[in-house]
Amino acid sequence: MRPNVGVIVFPGSNCEQDVVHALRLEGADAGLLWHGDESLEGVDAVVLPGGFAHGDYLRTGAMARFSPVMRSVEAFARDGGAVLGICNGFQILAEAGLVPGALTRNAGLRFLCEWAEVVIEDISTPFTGACASGQRLRIPINHYEGNYVPPAGAEPRVVFRYVDNPNGSWRSVAGVASEAGNVMGLMPHPERACEDWLGSEDGRLIFASLVQSVSSRAAG
């Protein structure tokens, strides 16, 4: 049975179509969920895509976290559902407290739009199960507020680190998961590295892991 993944659209999201494409490449059914509707429509997994929800006003992700759909996303995450946040999606998950820490302005105060190499450190999440520990992925970054700050006095569960820290992130962190591991945020855009003509197909592994994980949960 094909897993069904919901990709949330906030006013200002702009990567949702690319995420849907990347998910379909891995054999999932994927559709869009409007932020203003509370229902997740029975999806098997949720992705919060990149963009500029609410224009990044006040703080990036600060208002998106209170959208009606987020009430359902929070409950879904509490029940162990797989939730992936990419770039702005990571920022929204951090503001919502679904992953620990915060994303702040890049240390060099430049908007970064470039390739990045990340190392996978945790292969026990639903998003990295098809990867090897220590595996490197070449995935683009596209952000001004990707500088990760951990919560005071707590070690976050690090999933990805940059090989060359582009933005001053604490310990070169590029992605973290919740303590239980079913919620993950990462700043790089795997959906922009899902076809060889894009320059890299490395991002496919993240979506393949998710589809694999959700399929085996449904079967088991």
Next chain:
Amino acid sequence: MTATRARARIVVMPKPEIADPQGQTVQRTMPALGWGNVEGVRVGKHIELVVEGESMQQVSDQVDEMCRRLLTNPVIETYSFTLEQVPEP
């Protein structure tokens, strides 16, 4: 019960232990303008709003909650605010 109307003036600053590249950049711009005697530049934001409530205490409690839940990110920011009673429009 007479309602209380108050204007809150809220100052939001990055926590001292958080790097503030915006403040550092502003500080680096100053010597060229002849101000080489400035240090510790940090940049935050100022928010103003008017709240109507039952009492100044209730208004203060609400502004505090608004700061904690929406207007600031407690992981990286601190805040303070003042309240000033304002007349009905």
